[in-house]
Amino acid sequence: MGCLVSTPKDTGGIRRRPGNIGEVSVFVPGLRIPKPVDFSQALGDCLSKSLVERLSALRTRIVVMAGQEAPTITRTRRRTATQHGGSTLADLLQALEDYLPVLLGLVKDGSPLQHKVQFVWINQEDDNEETAMFSAWYEVLSVLHLMAMLSLSQANLLLLPRISADGYQPKVSEENRRTCIDVFLKAAGYLDCAVRQVLPQFPSELRRKLPVDLAEGVLRALCLQALGQGVDIQLGLAIDSTKATLAVKRRLACEMVKYWQQAQDNIMNLPLSNGWGEKHRLFTKWKYIEAKAAAYYYHGLILDEGNTEKSHGMAVAALQAADEYLKESKKACEAFNLAVPLSRNPPLWGTTKFLSEKIPKDTSSKVRINRDLYSYEKIIETAPTLPDFALALKPEEYQLSIVDASWNEENTNKG
Template sequence: MGCLASKPRDAGGNRRRPGTAVEVAVFVPGLRIPKSVDLSQTLGNSLSRNLVERLSALRTRIVVMAAQEAPTVTKPRRKTATQHGGSSLADLLQALEDYLPVLLGLVKNGSQSKDKVQFVWVNQEDVAEETGMANAWYEVLSVLHLMAMLCLSEANSLLLPKMSNDCYQLKVSEEDQRTTIDIFLKAAGYLDCAIQHVLPQIPPETREDLPLDLAEGVLRAFCMQALGQSVDIQLGMAIDSPKATLAVKRRLACEMVKCWHQAHNSITQVPLTDGWGGKHHLFIKWKYAEAKAAAYYYHGLILDEGNTEKSHGMAIAALQAAEEFLKESKRACEVFNAMPPTSRNPPLWGSARYLLEKIPKDASSKARINQDLYSHERVLEPAPTLPDFAVALKPDDYQLPPVDPSWNEQNDHQ
């Protein structure tokens, strides 16, 4: 996210080379990747040689792997249903998980050294803008952010429809859908941990200098985005299930609205207008409108089951609202895809494909039926209020790992 990696004055930065528009099922910003730093120069006099070498080796491994992996994240490849990928992403994620316990010793056990190192990170979309900060908690925050973005990248790849085994159609398998929900909740867990347990460790005056992609509003938006897209997958599964009732589908759609509403509120707290930041804002606007279309559609169908003229009138109003929000989502989608770096939609599947076909058709037919049923002219009802349901899905309960035992040697050394 070129603009997100910059300060507000640089918020339009976007250095990505022009190329073929990539398919976007899940919005993933340009990765923030670490740059090499000489830990021995700053920590050599305060930490044991073995500990400095261990920290350096683990971080250097991430620097090398992230530089290799970053270009592939924004250019996902669709694989056939029989192919499996993601091993390099998994390796990088494991490297980050290996680094965290040793790094955490610096902020917990090495308090005298935690502010000595100028940790430097750069956004792959804006290589001219490096962000350095002499605060080890900033490094922890950056690591958790990268872990979450790697998960979102993997989710994007899984949600690009693949050719089925019979080579008949492009689709997303149920197995991939369930796996993606787990990955989304994992990403949300990293982000929730960052918000709840890492950001508060950074002094308020220092927090103001964080790059925009680490701002609390952006982290919360990504967390709720992950939950919202998880619920969307659940809704698609419910649509395909003959056992799922209208009430179940309405509840899921309303939960999805709540997720995207919170994501929208969070992202609007951050001054993002251009580049990847503006694109993220548009993605949330698109999905928020799409979620409201689904919720009003199912709410309208349930209201139409009533036997009164009032309930039928409210049903028509809800279905018409669904149709308007569907049009709004299409417009937001088009603007999102047109905004550099340009993107395109993968083939439609799941709830989006179903509702695109059903909402206009049912809104028109229900209005016509009720017009015939009640011959006198009706006053157009306002859109009814949607039911309020708590979001059932929660981020994974990710907790920062315990400090690596190698710090015991350092404590003995002191």
């Protein structure tokens, strides 16, 4: 099942990679691009002309749009951003949504038609420039992955700070932030569906031959990234709210640590060595460290509310850990931005801006106060363990579409 062809990276440079992707709030490891397919040659004797033409038209639209727009989508330009994240992204996402129910007819009830068409996609994170498979499930998996990457691209555009109405501090509107949480959950839903519903359709031998872009670990890591960044937005909204307690903020920060730790664990042993792959690994590492800075900060503030010498000592240790993780996260951020393709941070805003200002200030203040109250030896402690909270944010449930009605009247030759 599913003969495979992989093209090594030294066979002609079909993979276009930007040298600089601009401002990054949400990492997208490039967009895998489909190459043209001749459905009529593969399916002309099996399906009606109208259905073959429909498959061809729907997929050709995606090939053209993705080929034209991928280079610009991976270079985040403010002028492409709209209230909903860019019309190009929405149009391409809609084209994929239109294609999927028709495509699923090829795999309906285990149809042998699923092995008749060779689908070819250009990779981004894998060493092989492209991967071709006689497998319609490979096409479904690639479509879901692209839908998720477009959603993450949309989120990145939504989270680029704009100059505010007062012309002073760049900021991201509350509306955009709340919209972004929904977009993250959609992206996570596409990836969760890919892992739960599509990957199990691959025999183990063929599954091992999938490009690393579509490896289970990468799909899970991207899903967890989407959820982790969704919690990051929730934390920012909590910071802005006068009603959110320290306990709420600590819980969100601790959950964020778990999402990023799991994301890092999923890609730790994968061969992500080229440009996009290495940048993916560095982004996950950076965000994991940054999340720990936030979690230790809020944990320290809560411990400091205690009335004992021990709790105050633990509070100082937690705040000092937060300060160290903040410094480490800045180095990790720099390493991420310097990895090819180059990138840069948007102007500081939200959680990052708040914590980059508050952590050094509050740590210095608490250390000074407690040194005045207690002996120096009792302050320097190992950072206390962070509390363990169940993860609350889940992917939006996404089920594969019902097979398009045009297949109901097909008298296919399944021989």
